Amino acid sequence: MRLHRSLLTAAAVSGLLLVTACGSADQAGSGKSGGLHPPALKAPTSLGAPEGQVNLVAWAGYVEDGSNDPKVDWVTAFEKQTGCQVNAKTAATSDEMVALMKTGEYDAVSASGDASLRLIAAGDAAPVNTALVPNYADVFAGLKNKEWNSVKGVSYGIPHGRGANLLMYDKKKVTPAPDSWSAVFDKASAHSGKVTAYDSPIYLADAALYLKATEPELGITNPYALDQKQFDASVELLKAQNKHVGEYWSDYLKEISAFKSGDSVVGTSWQVIANLAKAEGAEVEAVLPKEGSTGWSDTWMVSAKAKHPTCAYKWLDWIVSPKANAQVAEYFGEAPANAKSCAETADKAHCATFHASDEAYWKNVHFWTTPIEQCLDGRTDATCVPYAKWVQAWNEIKG
Known part of the structure; x- marks a missing residue:
């Protein structure tokens, strides 16, 4: 494969x-x-x-x-x-x-x-x-x-x-077994420097999905339909996460290598990556967190x-x-x-x-769906942040 x-x-x-x-x-x-x-x-x-x-x-x-x-x-x-x-x-x-x-x-x-x-x-x-x-x-x-x-x-x-974007973790180093994206957001400091995240502007949707569950007052219903307030909150969450991220990945081989070496112990992944990592001896597991996933x-x-x-x-x-x-x-x-x-x-x-x-x-x-100004959640009384601004924000998040 x-x-x-x-x-x-x-x-x-x-x-x-x-x-x-x-x-x-x-x-x-x-x-x-x-x-x-x-x-x-x-x-x-x-x-x-x-x-x-x-x-x-x-x-x-x-x-x-x-x-x-x-x-x-x-x-x-x-x-x-x-x-x-x-x-x-x-x-x-x-x-x-x-x-x-x-x-x-x-x-x-x-x-x-x-x-x-x-x-x-x-x-x-x-x-x-x-x-x-x-x-x-x-x-x-x-x-x-x-x-x-x-x-x-x-x-x-x-x-x-x-396919789903899952939460993968090292079974020996991340205990108890996580069931929430809090492992890479609010609790990321527990594994600072060894958290990994997908290297893409669309990862903002992962942050928005987590905020949908943890900060309901923001009113997020669709992680790809973010008004300015919702978008800013998602950006701030990723900026806070950034100081704990050891590596952003887009090459699946690098993620497998990082988990095998211990450089990464928790982060976003795919089922096929977890399968390949296990086949190569990595002590990992991948789950669909309780908040859902992108x-x-x-x-x-x-x-x-x-x-x-x-x-x-x-x-x-x-x-x-x-x-x-x-x-x-x-x-x-x-x-x-x-x-x-x-x-x-x-x-x-x-x-x-x-x-x-x-x-x-x-x-x-x-x-994944293209973020556009016309809110994909059906709102007519708000303007949502289009993808071009997601890209700009992603570059700022990574510094």
Whole structure:
């Protein structure tokens, strides 16, 4: 298994301007979908003959053809079955994905929640006709029609998989076993210099989620919808945490190494990292704290300018089919989107480990969503802080 995810690193100026725009002139109103008013694009009602190729933008590990590992290949069978040659571009960040999709050179993208709203608002992603994706019927209900992949009941993509950001700790050095994010916030001084945190502006949402539970007077209901007072409180919490952080991580190998050496003993992580760390001898455990957690849910979206729409739809149906979705979920380290994939995994415990069918578990996970000025919690009497300012604040927090 190989894991690659380095989301929301310092954004390019163009990416920041795009986020700001998406949170102002391009969006107004209220509602669960954050008041988005995308261009009036239509999903296809039928598909034509395959065009012979499809150009994809994806996270590393999502489009494997055996060239990285001969044993890992779900692309070759797709090409043989459909006649669509796959041309994949690996992107390192969501901002890169947004920029690439604006060129019109790519047919589909595996967008995370921090990118999907930007693509929808800018008219770079088209609505998706889920009836043309037969395997969509077997996608877990908890992934369908969510605020990061749909607007006003209109679907803009096919869910790929999901994962939670967990609290990982050294079982020997952190006792009693923590069940709260207080271990890295209010009680961080107990392990000062050995606390680790995810290196990304979106980590502000983790602080907001903790404040939602511990300071209810702030009125936080959605960790991605923060008015100025709520945002300032989250920033102050992370500034206080900063003096106890030994390392901010974005490279999972560095986090594993830090826990093995004892340089880190508690901090945010992913289930797959905990599994790999244990396999390498680290005495760690990972839990979903009582306050809940943030997390990710990726969505395959079709370009509004797709030159190969039929092949793009065939790819969407293929990647969410039981076997292919099982393969990519195991290789990447996440819960599959297709409920039938659990019967196809090589590791029969994979779905249990990643809580694939445990919808009660996912109700406590707040999936990454692009912060915009129109508050995503539906408030119309407040202005929320857009992502560009999250990036600025993150740089100040880290000093």
